[in-house]
Amino acid sequence: xxxxxxxxxxxxxxxxxxxxxxxxxxxxxxxxxxxxxxxxxxxxxxxxxxxxxxxxxxxxxxxxxxxxxxxxxxxxxxxxxxxxxxxxxxxxxxxxxxxxxxxxxxxxxxxxxxxxxxxxxxxxxxxxxxxxxxxxxxxxxxxxxxxxxxxxxxxxxxxxxxxxxxxxxxxxxxxxxxxxxxxxxxxxxxxxxxxxxxxxxxxxxxxxxxxxxxxxxxxxxxxxxxxxxxxxxxxxxxxxxxxxxxxxxxxxxxxxxxxxxxxxxxxxxxxxxxxxxxxxxxxxxxxxx
Numbered sequence: 263x264x265x266x267x268x269x270x271x272x273x274x275x276x277x278x279x280x281x282x283x284x285x286x287x288x289x290x291x292x293x294x295x296x297x298x299x300x301x302x303x304x305x306x307x308x309x310x311x312x313x314x315x316x317x318x319x320x321x322x323x324x325x326x327x328x329x330x331x332x333x334x335x336x337x338x339x340x341x342x343x344x345x346x347x348x349x350x351x352x353x354x355x356x357x358x359x360x361x362x363x364x365x366x367x368x369x370x371x372x373x374x375x376x377x378x379x380x381x382x383x384x385x386x387x388x389x390x391x392x393x394x395x396x397x398x399x400x401x402x403x404x405x406x407x408x409x410x411x412x413x414x415x416x417x418x419x420x421x422x423x424x425x426x427x428x429x430x431x432x433x434x435x436x437x438x439x440x441x442x443x444x445x446x447x448x449x450x451x452x453x454x455x456x457x458x459x460x461x462x463x464x465x466x467x468x469x470x471x472x473x474x475x476x477x478x479x480x481x482x483x484x485x486x487x488x489x490x491x492x493x494x495x496x497x498x499x500x501x502x503x504x505x506x507x508x509x510x511x512x513x514x515x516x517x518x519x520x521x522x523x524x525x526x527x528x529x530x531x532x533x534x535x536x537x538x539x540x541x542x543x544x545x546x547x548x549x550x551x
Contacts, residue, residue, distance in 0.1 A: 268309055268345055269297075275340055276347075283307070291316070291389045296350060304350035305339060312389045317346035319385035323457070323477035324348075326381075330374050330454065333367040334473040354468035361497065364464070364472040365504030372484040372509055374454040379407040381480040387458055390419070390529050394480045404449065404483050408525075409441050416528035425531055425539065433546035444521050444549055448512050452481035458526075459487045461496025485515050489522035520545045 269280045278299040286296050292308040299305070311317050321341040328335045340347035378401035381394035393411045400407040417434055420426050426434075437444075456463070457478030465473050488505070491497045505511075524545040531538040 265295075265309070268307075271342075271345070272297075272307075272340065272347060278303075292346075304352075306336065306348040306350045308346040308348070309344060311344065311346075312386075314343045316386055317341050317343065319383065320346060320476070322383065323385060323479040326454065326479050327371065327456070327474060327477060330371060332370040332374065333364075334467065334471050335477075336473065336475065351465060351473050352468045353465050354470055356466045357470040359500075360466060360470050360472065361500040362504040363470075364497075365501040365506075366508050367472060368456075368459075368487070368501075369505045369508035372453045372455075372487070375451040376454070376481040377452070378402055379404055379452045379480075379482055380411070385457075385478055385480075387478045387526075387529055388533055390416075390532055392457070392478055392480070404452075405442050405445050407482070408445070408486070409438070412525045413437075413441075413521075413528070416525060416532060419532050420528060420542075423532055425536065427539070427543075429543045430539070430546060433543065433550055436550050437546055440549060441521075445518060447514050448483060448485060448518055450483060450512070453484050455480055455482050455484065455487045457482075457487070459490045460494050461491075462494075483522075484509075485511065485518055486522040486525070488515070489519045490526055492519065493523055493526055520548045 269283075273279055276299070278301055280297050281300050282298040283295045286294055291312040293310040295307045295309070297305050297307050308317065318341055321338045324335045324338055327333065328337065334351075336351055337349040338346075339349060378396055380396035380401065384394050385392050393415055396407055396411070400410060417426070420430075456474055457480055458476060463474065463476045465475060467473050488502075488511070491501070524542065527538055527542045527545055531542050
């Protein structure tokens with residue numbers, strides 16, 4: 263796709279000439295540029311998506327979070343199958359209260375609830391489809407939703423990709439029978455989740471406010487969001503203490519952390535291959551000894 267054609271379409275729709283652009287880092291599943299309009303404003307442009315509906319799903323996720331007013335996300339300026347134009351958020355330095363503020367704002371986001379688990383549409387977790395349409399008991403039973411739509415889907419995908427050895431297979435079969443026991447005591451209403459809350463999916467704006475990007479939203483258990491923050495680190499202790507003050511977690515949340523990490527590690531296994539296999543096996547067997 264020629265970038266000049268994209269720029270011409272943007273200029274026609276926005277009514278402003280593009281006077282400059284530069285490539286910036288923005289993940290592995292789209293091409294990202296900062297563009298400058300003749301009025302001096304900047305925007306963040308994504309092109310060349312992994313699939314035709316990916317930008318629509320991302321835009322809908324950003325809008326879902328944005329309408330809560332709990333935490334900043336970039337405004338969606340334009341979306342099409344091959345173009346996602348977002349408000350450009352200038353990055354700043356984290357002040358001493360950044361992570362306390364972030365924890366409070368995530369707790370506020372997790373107070374936004376819905377009547378059932380899932381979301382109005384499927385979306386993506388990275389480049390992998392994420393199934394959100396609840397059927398039968400999944401809409402009001404978190405255990406059923408999480409096992410079927412998260413763990414089992416990723417496991418079957420790994421099988422299809424030839425990535426499941428006996429250790430993972432045998433462990434997963436036992437885990438299936440224990441999932442209700444593992445998640446027991448964490449029953450709550452479905453709450454709005456970012457869905458992919460790792461350190462690469464938030465930024466700090468010039469006023470030291472946290473901003474969420476690249477969501478994989480759905481309504482689920484908030485412990486799933488918080489577990490993902492532990493996978494690669496990058497969140498300070500102030501984040502967690504501030505969150506706990508605002509919306510304390512049910513007892514046993516640390517025990518359940520591995521079951522939520524498993525979804526993301528299986529996804530990384532599917533996306534990046536065998537380097538994540540050992541981690542997936544360890545997470546499964548952490549509940550079976």
